[in-house]
Amino acid sequence: MKLKNKNRHTIRPIAAAIALLCSATAAAQHADTLPTVTVLGAAVQEGLGLARENGTASRLDLSAQDMPASVESLSAATMQARGDLQVKDAITRSTGLTDTSSPGNGIAYSARGFSGNNAIAMLEHGQRLLVGSGTATSPADPWGYEYIEVLRGPGSVVYGSGSTGATINAVRKAPQRAASLEAMAGIGGGKALRAGLGGTGALGGKGAFRVDAYAGRSDGFVDRGDARNGKLLTSLTYALTPDLDLDAQLDHAEQKPRRYFGTPLVNGRLAGHLRNENYNVGDADIEYVDDKAVARLTWRVSPALAISNELAYMKARRNWRNAEYYVYNPVANAVERSDYIAIQHDQEQTANRLEARWNAGANKLVAGWEAATVNFLHTNNSPYGGSSTVAPTGFDPGVFDSPDPLRPNFATDTATNALYIEDAYSLNGSLLLLAGVRHDRYEVDRVSLLGAAGFSATLISNSARLGLTWKLGPSTSLYGQYSTGSDPLTSLLSLNLANARYKLTRSRQVEGGVKQSLANGKAEWTAALYRIRKDDIITRDPSNPALSIQGGSQSSQGAEFSASASLAAAWRVDANLAYTDAQFDSLIEGGNISRAGKRPTDVPETSANLWLTYKADAWRAGAGARYVGKRYIDNGNTQALPAYTVLDATLGWNVNRNVLVQLNLRNLGDKLYASTSYSDSQYLLGDRRHAELTVQWRY
Template sequence: MNHFKLPAVLIGLVPASMAIAAEPAAVHIGIEQTQEAIPSSTYALPVLPTVEVLGNVGLGLSQASTSGSRTGIATRDLPASLDYVDEQTWQERGDSRMADIIGRTVGMTPLSPTSYSSLNFSARGFTGTNSVGIAEDGVKLGVASSTTPYPSDSWGYERVEVLRGPASILYGSGTVGATANVVRKQPTRELMREVMVGAGSYDTGRLGLGMSGPLGETLSYRMDVYGHTSSGEHAMSQSHGSKFMSTLRWQPSGVLRAELLVDSSDQKPARYFGTPTLNGRIVKSLLGRNFNTQDSAISIKDQRVRARVEYQLNDQLTVRNELYHFKADRYWRNIEAYSYRPATQQIKLADYLELSHDLDQTGNRLEAVVNAGTHKLVLGWEVSKAKFRFARNDYAGSDTIGVNDPRWSHWPNTSPLLPNFRTEATTHDFYVEDAWSLSERWLLLGGIRQGVTDMSRYPVSGVGAFDTRLHGTAWRLGSTYALNAHTNLYGQFTQGHDPVGNILTLNTTNKHYKLTTARQVEVGLKQQSANGHSEWTVAAYRIEKNDIVTTDQQTKLQTQGGKQYSQGLELTAALRLTPHWRIDGNLALVDAQYDELIKSGQDLSGKTPSNVARQTANLWVHYNTVNAMGYWQASLGARAVSTRFADDANTSRSPGYTVWDAALSWNPSARTTYRLTVRNLTDKLYTYSAVSSAVSNSGAGQAYPGEGRRFDVTAEFAF
């Protein structure tokens, strides 16, 4: 049963001075947002028109492609697939979690539970944080042991851009499937304030505060504060967190700009690791139970400091530099593996994990942008050094309990958490990219990136220490041809690379492995209607990945030599049918298989990788109207995911699902919005992601169920 009430902590947060005046709303319907000039810099502030009521701007084909190319060409001219989702779009859908926003883009299937908010996806047949990267303002975020929980929510960000396919030319290793780049809100010279108050099912509460404006003649700033709390849908799944984001900009002239960014985040996610399954299906009688300990814990803290400067020497040359430092402290103490034994009505518990991660990453990116006639050339050098410290409680216990036994009350092991090892990884990347306008209709985009990583591992015991070096070469050659003023045809060849495991946690078993390589061929079409009322794209691709870990059939030892391919078709569209009706949606068809792979003594050639859906689709229908009370919009959305395998051997399936969502918004004035969102309208029971349990008997496994029906209300104010 769902519960809905306003948490006491939020009551009275909206001051009386923010009461809405009873005035007629001045509304314009069907306004299209355009960008007259593409920014010449990655950090340039977008030029946006003034509108009184916002409407969906489509797929952003006219926007600068800062996430798809360092040259800043328009998305329509980029010979690659890129999704563009702005704040207005995710607000009207009622999305606030970054995993939901990214997961609604074409072909991106979230794999982590909604309660945990980790950014873990499947894209174009490849899964996990070693193949699908996350970046903020173009800087790829450090990953330790397949965990990327930042940024977990959308407050303080203006848009998300998802580049699909190998993106190592821009972001380095670990980006063969796709890369999502989250772009922050920028300082402004105009004083702006934003307030968001939200409440919902399971005692959920959210509060967001944002402010930007000038500080004298040359300084401006942006600050965002956000907090959330929830009792959770399952037992012992309470969560809460907060963050602070700030940017100070100094711009003494039109050719010089410097910025300092300071952020911090503190999250306590739900201590919930799913529910047992049988033959890939959730056991309904166990749903809602939490087999973790009552004193389990998860803590995720992030601190980030960045300084960047850009100087335009003349019309032909611009130099920019970004220095950054990231720090992440993470702690887990949980029982994470559960296996159902129906014959005895028991649950086997395993993976008693108590561990901590301490990650520091410092880096610098120096870049020169050269405008030379028909060429826009970007040359860069990026260096980063990551230090990772790992501690764990070496407890290999397991136990079996009856399905009706009371849950564990205390962590069973009193041994101390001890340092285990530390690693250091220094990476140097050199890259060059050129956007060459061969004619008014024909653009050629090419680039190459060479990366070298020196990694060292230092076990506390001193046994098993080693050094290793990883090389990676990425390149891209693509071309876009304008068939007419509104239609672009493109094609590209790209090469990227992924690690066989997380670089910071390499051990003596995989220290000799090299980076896997993947090559992609892609063709596509991007089109805008002459009246600006519709945009659509279509892309077809094939990716071949080599050197994945397999087993040598003669020596029975693990080695590199496995192969995987994926091929598919992706379609996205945004259509304004009438001044009142809009539709946007996407469809992805994927065929992914292992060409050569021996795993655990099984030949998996021809098998589909686990948690890869052959079909995914998203659809939203919006209706708006105006009356004496103001502007109203009703939205209905659906997300469909086909059947997936829970294991690489394809012995267990997770059923497909379609989940419906709805949102209703009301603008009584131009700067005030009230919104009601209903998630999972039909209260569908479905599997978010599934695995075959390492502690299971045949047919048993474990899954993260999707969230049930949930209600949320928000009030958004700008002044």
Template sequence: MAQQALPEVTVQEKRQPAHELQTSQPATSASHVNVPVLDLPASVSGVSSQQIEERADYSVSDAVTRTVGLSASGAPGNGGLSFSSRGFNGVNSIGVAEDGITLGVAAGTINYPGDSWGYERIEVLRGPASLMYGSGTMGATLNAIRKQPSRERSSEVLLGAGGNGKVYSGIGTTGALGETVSYRIDAYGERSDGERDLGKSSSGKLMSALRWTPRSDVTVDLSADISRQKPERYFGSPVVDGQIVKELRHKNYNVLDAIDEFKDQRFRAKAQWQASDALTLRNEIYHFKSDRHWRNIEGYDYNPSTAQVDRYDYLEISHDVQQTGNRMGLDLKAGAHQIAMGWDISNAKFSNMSNSPYTGESTVSAFQPQNGYWDSPDAFLPRMSSSIRQNALYLEDAWKINEQWLLMAGLRRDWYDFSRTDIQTGAGFDKPLNGTSWRLGLTHKFSALSSAYVQTSTGHDPVTSLLSIAQSQSGFSLSKGRQVEVGYKQQLADGRGEWTVAAYRIVKDDIITRDPERPSLSVQGGQQSSRGLELTGLVHASKALRFEGNLSYVDAQFDRLLEGSKGINRAGNRPSNVPRVTANLWGHYRTGPWQASLGVRYVGDRYADNANTTRLPSYVVTDAALSWDVNPRTTLRLVGRNLTNRIYATAAQSSTQWLLGRGRSVELSALMRF
């Protein structure tokens, strides 16, 4: 019997990457149209929930500062979400959004979202982001993207504990309710005794969402969230001659009944109708409310000769911020064009109470302080109320010229109508502010896995927080900036990794300076600029070994700036809290159910002031994690932070007082999925 020839069979290995490539993600935070990050003529990257879990970065600040070029300058007084990026620092240049919506910044404070639980990704769009988010986004904007309801039932539970009495827990669950409704609930809470005196902190939140899909082309989403944060009541440690006093690192000179508390409520309703394959209509209405209260002694000067600390700046302040808005959008596909247009409108109100002028002084022992209780000579009274009405129109187009070329253009116009009243005197003023921003970018795809781009964009920042403009600033307009950026993005074959590089230059005009002829007078006319290079990479060296890393260099300076009543020239100086170099590197090795991870973070030196007289030293922090998959549903994780117990400063409260980073700590957690 003759043998029958068998057909030829070709076997190919298809390697599944342990982590989805960032350049394959949709550019949700960087564009109104639907393009992947690989095609976008701009720099955007982030951290996924999976990366957050394996690094145990459950605070937003810890998570996002693993991304390229972003360093933290958060403090209790600014809400803890202040960052530096591309040569710009602070909440009036680095925006914070949740699902694309920002809360108006009042008195230099952003505090939400504080933790990363319940978010699928946290992304960072670098450079001017006014096209997407309006004013106050010159250096970057981070956007926390929520996990969405699913009809497939699933749950996850996180339990963790560590040194200094730290405990935390989280729960997330989703599933179907009937034939057309699905839900998602995420809750998280943590508390700690802290590593220094008066170090207790706590936080908790509840995020809830319902999704109704009455038809395949209609989706209605409702969400309601509440959050309460009580950060550590710590405003820094004494510094002598630019050196940290190590013996005082665990001391706290605040009062025993100090207050640092933030309460937030957020409600949203969003409807989307896909009228056809070419047309989608969206509308979203929301209401945010934030209540904040501080009561602290915030200034400390240490005298080594007497071993005493002089305390000053007795501050009690409260904020009531409310914002209601509506976002309407239309997405249209027309041949080779993807077009997005929309109208955003919001109304924000801010009221402030304080004990200004914040006098009061006391002296305590540096090594055995008798902290005492709050006692201020200044009355705590309503001081001001303000409101701002914003209208914004935007238009964006992605034109796919052919398989190799993509041209993207966007235009946005913002109108702000501001009003302020001094409650004690009844005096007030109104102020209109307008800003136009645009972005033009061109991407060339060399292949399905690589692309190069060039873009130019503009943006605008307020000279101070938009909800806190003072009478003395009523004559100022928005500061304007422009950026030129080029970059290259490439994915490695078989999903083995990716790398990106971006080079940029940003110039920001009309910053506040002094009149050269009358230095006592503040005017617009200053300028600052930055140029830099950012490099990111991910590589699966083998089935067991994976590396992730990034490196950023920025040369930032004031081109024109006079400061102080004498008009001292700061031209050539580096802006405060801006490091030249930052870097992150993670290595992960997996064998069977075990994974060992080692991470290193480097932040270069920074200046505490624009005069560049006080320098915060650079630092390296090493973290590690050991994970054991007990079974497919349960992972135990042992985490060590700051393994070398490095003493370092994250930000300067003043030239004699720095905020210190966390010391060495160990945590054990369990993550269960079912």
């Protein structure tokens, strides 16, 4: 069976859109200067940044204060001051987001009662690589990014299906004509070494460029962890004419995460004496390679109207070869290994976004069309045979030995089309009405490369958002919103025959909150209440438990609080707290067992963060705590990851105006804790106590 050639139908209008914008180039006259560019994050952000424009929650560039939704941003300066070496370190200091990452899913989070890469969308500078087989690998580290922005709650109106819980966007540092250079070098526990270099400057008389490079390695605090990563981010902006700008990016990233799938439980408990052990095979391999190219033309038709066309190409290659399942046998005092799994992903995505923006008077409007084609090839050694037994300590790890050959399993071609419109209208000086709708259409063709039947499926999603912000004064806002969205039952790119007959799940949220800035921005706080319900999750047919149907539902309701305040000239405190009451409203699993009232997996009832900063003269210091409550690992709520609190600290010294030396201290109490589970018999342990010394230059 051949895949249908949908690419040609989708690419024709893409090419026409590009030709339309290019024709404008030929008709316009050249200019000698760059147009005015608004650079987000040119100044150091402290606090919640309520006055700052947020481009993740909406395409209308509303400020966080005006946006009728829960939004948050973490600046590069804040992440650096706290010593956050990975994006997930920074994200999990924001309100209500917890880490569920593992070597199998790459990077993953939980928010507002929903977990995983099919419910939490991750973007890099506004571009989203569709999720293949539940895996997302970027963005991983914060070097080269100006902000990490978070929208909590459904984001389907802006980004399509798969964003019920939250949307995370890493915003790049923008090219500047004024030349600058920054560099960083670090050494620390776990044999960690890392270095970064970034620079920007003028490109001729009408452009600017930026280059950011980064490389790092460590042993991952376990035997044979051997984690390495590196990336190169390049971008430029150029004024082709007085009214036409070109922006472009070309990026390459490679990651080899630590080859660690968790530590087995001993008598149902975390085993401190096995903390350094890695039960993977000696020749295990995990590798992610990501490439991206983006070109965007922006035509300012008039002071009120701008039209842009953005063409993006993204490619991801992933490879796993590991023994992934471990069980401690107390009788034999041995660890039994199984699931010798080899998997490869080859994914290519070409996407185009044609968009028009109108900004005049009291009205802001954006409308657009998005189209993409995605080719996904899945290779594996199913049914993943192989087993071995090793001693708990001092063992020979052996080699990957499976009786099942690695061979291509299936391929999918996915064509997506979306139409959207958003409008923000100032009813008066105090009331802002925000409305948006979006229609998504996903067409998936799957071919089995092992002789099984193929299929074609079409999935449709319609989403909407209606919100109102009421400004009680220049620095105080009340807001409310109703929004809808959708999530796939499984990754769209790896849709199988069993799930092809199902539609996308439906979610809807009601949210209200308050945002306030005090003392000219020296103190800011926000609070939100929300309720989300998701329908059409897979459940068993009550009249025939042998059949699976769509009819289950789950919901969450909760409260979130965030605050940042300058206590005195040298002191600042940042704090947040999230309470989540999540449950299955209707779910029947095998054996006709009802899970109604049970909490979904990976969802803590409470999470919180606290960070205290001190800055005086050439010195700065910080200390903070992260708390994550108990999380169940099964729908029956029979087994749970224990709650934990981790303490961190930093100490920095400005040698001069260009050089900063900083000591980052992590897990000061050397807490033994599980960050997430990989199975009911093994948990992934958090890093032990360690320190890192960094030197940073800015010129």
